[in-house]
Amino acid sequence: MMSGGNVGHASIENVVGRLQEEEGGVAIRTVKSFLSKIPSVVSGSEIVQWLMTNLSIEDTAEAVHLGSLIAAHGYFFPISDHVLSLKDDGTLYRFQSQYFWPSNCWEPENTDYAIYLCKRTMQNKARLELADYEAENLARLQKAFARKWEFIFLQAEAQVKIDRKKDKVERKILESQERAFWDVHRPVPGCVNTTEMDIRKCRRERNPQRVKKCVYGITDEGQPPSAAQPPTHPCRTSTREDVQKEISFLSTQLDRHCMRMSKVADSLMGYTEQFMEYDPFVTPPEPSNPWLSDDTSFWEVEASRDPNQHRVKKWSFSLEEALKDPVGRDQFLKFLESEFSSENLRFWLAVQDLKRRPQQDVCARAQDIWSEFLAEGAPSSINLDSHSYDRTSLNIREPGRYSFEDAQEHIFQLMKSDSYSRFLRSSTYQDLLTARKKLPTESEQGRRTSLEKFTRSMGKSLTGKRLTGLMPSS
Numbered sequence: 001m002m003s004g005g006n007v008g009h010a011s012i013e014n015v016v017g018r019l020q021e022e023e024g025g026v027a028i029r030t031v032k033s034f035l036s037k038i039p040s041v042v043s044g045s046e047i048v049q050w051l052m053t054n055l056s057i058e059d060t061a062e063a064v065h066l067g068s069l070i071a072a073h074g075y076f077f078p079i080s081d082h083v084l085s086l087k088d089d090g091t092l093y094r095f096q097s098q099y100f101w102p103s104n105c106w107e108p109e110n111t112d113y114a115i116y117l118c119k120r121t122m123q124n125k126a127r128l129e130l131a132d133y134e135a136e137n138l139a140r141l142q143k144a145f146a147r148k149w150e151f152i153f154l155q156a157e158a159q160v161k162i163d164r165k166k167d168k169v170e171r172k173i174l175e176s177q178e179r180a181f182w183d184v185h186r187p188v189p190g191c192v193n194t195t196e197m198d199i200r201k202c203r204r205e206r207n208p209q210r211v212k213k214c215v216y217g218i219t220d221e222g223q224p225p226s227a228a229q230p231p232t233h234p235c236r237t238s239t240r241e242d243v244q245k246e247i248s249f250l251s252t253q254l255d256r257h258c259m260r261m262s263k264v265a266d267s268l269m270g271y272t273e274q275f276m277e278y279d280p281f282v283t284p285p286e287p288s289n290p291w292l293s294d295d296t297s298f299w300e301v302e303a304s305r306d307p308n309q310h311r312v313k314k315w316s317f318s319l320e321e322a323l324k325d326p327v328g329r330d331q332f333l334k335f336l337e338s339e340f341s342s343e344n345l346r347f348w349l350a351v352q353d354l355k356r357r358p359q360q361d362v363c364a365r366a367q368d369i370w371s372e373f374l375a376e377g378a379p380s381s382i383n384l385d386s387h388s389y390d391r392t393s394l395n396i397r398e399p400g401r402y403s404f405e406d407a408q409e410h411i412f413q414l415m416k417s418d419s420y421s422r423f424l425r426s427s428t429y430q431d432l433l434t435a436r437k438k439l440p441t442e443s444e445q446g447r448r449t450s451l452e453k454f455t456r457s458m459g460k461s462l463t464g465k466r467l468t469g470l471m472p473s474s
Contacts (some may be wrong), residue, residue: 002023003014003276005312012069012070012075013075013101013103014049015070015293016070016075016287018052018054018078018093019047019095020074020095023160024054026046026047027040027042028040028041028042028134029041029042031092034286035291038079038092039169039172040094040095040173041079041093041094042092042093042094042100042447043089043090043092043093044078044086044087044088044089044090045088045089045090046089047076047086047093048060048063048064048067048086048088049065050065051067060088062086064086065086067086068084068085068086070086070431071085071086071093072084072085072184072185073102074096074099074100074102074180074181074184075095075096075178075186076093076094076095076096077093077094077096077176077177078091078092079092079093079176079181080092080094080185081186082131082179082187082191082362083188083191084180084183084184084191093235094173094176094177094250096177096180096181097174097177100177100178100180100181102184103127106346107185108181108185109142110144110145110254111148111152112125112184113137113141113182113186114141114142114145114149115152115155115156115159115249116178117134117138117139117180118136118152118153118156119131119140119156119159119160120134122156122157122160123160123175130318131188132287133188133189136217136287137186141184143345146409151267151348154267155263155267158263158266159467163175183318188439192257194395205258213370227294227410231421245386262403271388274317275317278310278314279312280298282450285298286298305326305327307325307327307328307432309432309433309434311327312328312429313433314431315328315331315424316424316429316433318414319412319415319420322420322423329345330348331423331428331429331432332345332419332420332423333345333346334428335419335422335423335426335429336419339419339422341419343373343380343381343382344411344414344415344419345415346373346380346383346412347373347380347407347408348408348411348412348415350372350373351369351404351408352358352408353365354366354404355401355402357401360398362400363399364384364399365398366396366399366400366404367406368405374389374392374396374407382412383406383412383414384407384410385410386399388406388407388409388410389407391406391407392404392406392407405434
């Protein structure tokens with residue numbers, strides 16, 4: 001008889017493999033539910049019965065205990081809740097994909113978890129709505145990875161697009177398997193985390209520099225250490241300095257993320273395709289490329305206060321692109337004024353201006369911004385969350401260029417998620433986007449032609465006088 005507490009990964013996977021065999025395993029079937037079907041499931045009582053019959057277990061409690069140990073490591077999971085345990089009843093379970101088995105020796109990072117939670121928010125809201133603890137984790141991760149959150153969001157969006165192309169039944173099974181994987185590595189509060197006692201983690205605690213995992217950016221034990229890896233000294237006792245180096249090294253690895261090259265390439269190609277027509281070296285601009293010719297008309301068109309469709313289209317790429325263009329910034333400000341929320345953009349622009357001010361003017365200008373937008377009874381009060389307001393209140397005691405960093409980021413995200421999308425749908429933007437370039441009238445064309453003739457004749461006259469002056473007198 002097998003003792004559940006001493007079963008290793010290899011033994012567990014052998015049992016799970018036998019459980020899934022077509023002959024001699026449990027019957028995996030589709031169960032009819034109210035107005036729907038549940039594919040690829042088995043009942044808990046069937047698993048318990050199989051364990052007792054095939055592993056010579058006489059006590060039902062021991063079979064349930066062994067099955068719960070297997071479930072706790074994520075080899076099969078209940079489809080109705082997040083508690084990874086086995087029940088001897090009609091509770092339905094589904095087997096985990098081998099890709100997510102612990103023996104694959106890969107451990108997810110916080111960025112992987114952030115992509116997963118972000119992806120969940122884009123999918124079926126009724127079926128995949130975030131639990132309270134997941135929503136809290138998402139908020140913490142968004143704050144921790146604020147600088148690269150847009151990239152995380154793009155990765156989640158790309159994965160959702162790929163998943164939507166799959167068959168509905170297959171997609172449903174894969175979503176449940178992915179959810180079960182994170183139930184193992186980021187369990188529900190109160191549940192046991194089986195990965196905390198993983199042998200690989202124990203080895204890292206004893207010697208963090210010798211990990212046979214490429215996901216951490218470290219070479220195998222037989223290879224020389226990388227430049228980023230501090231040297232190990234197995235022959236002497238670790239000193240305080242060695243421990244500090246180990247702590248520093250592990251801290252740099254916490255946010256390290258290894259991503260598939262295919263995903264990176266897809267993102268890079270998407271960005272390149274979007275901006276390809278705006279690169280004058282890739283797509284020849286009209287009238288000509290000023291870096292290759294002496295004609296500066298292209299720069300004049302780009303600096304014009306009357307933007308063309310090509311330029312207006314770029315505003316829809318992101319709020320950052322709209323604010324880079326002076327005309328786009330003015331149009332967005334006019335739109336906000338029509339919605340009585342222009343104080344948000346004026347605050348953002350004021351903070352941007354503060355960062356470029358001479359140092360002697362920073363303190364006074366910071367106080368002016370506080371009085372205008374954030375002080376009690378401010379004439380242009382903005383809506384901040386309590387965390388950003390408290391941080392800004394603390395920073396303004398010693399004003400600096402970046403005292404309003406938290407408040408500015410909050411206001412920018414507010415405009416980006418709310419006002420900016422309405423601006424793109426507004427008649428103001430749509431009129432600019434669809435407007436056709438006006439052709440010059442006959443009178444304007446005639447004036448332009450006569451002006452060109454006059455300029456050419458004056459140029460020839462001046463050139464002739466200069467040449468005459470240079471000729472030696474006879």
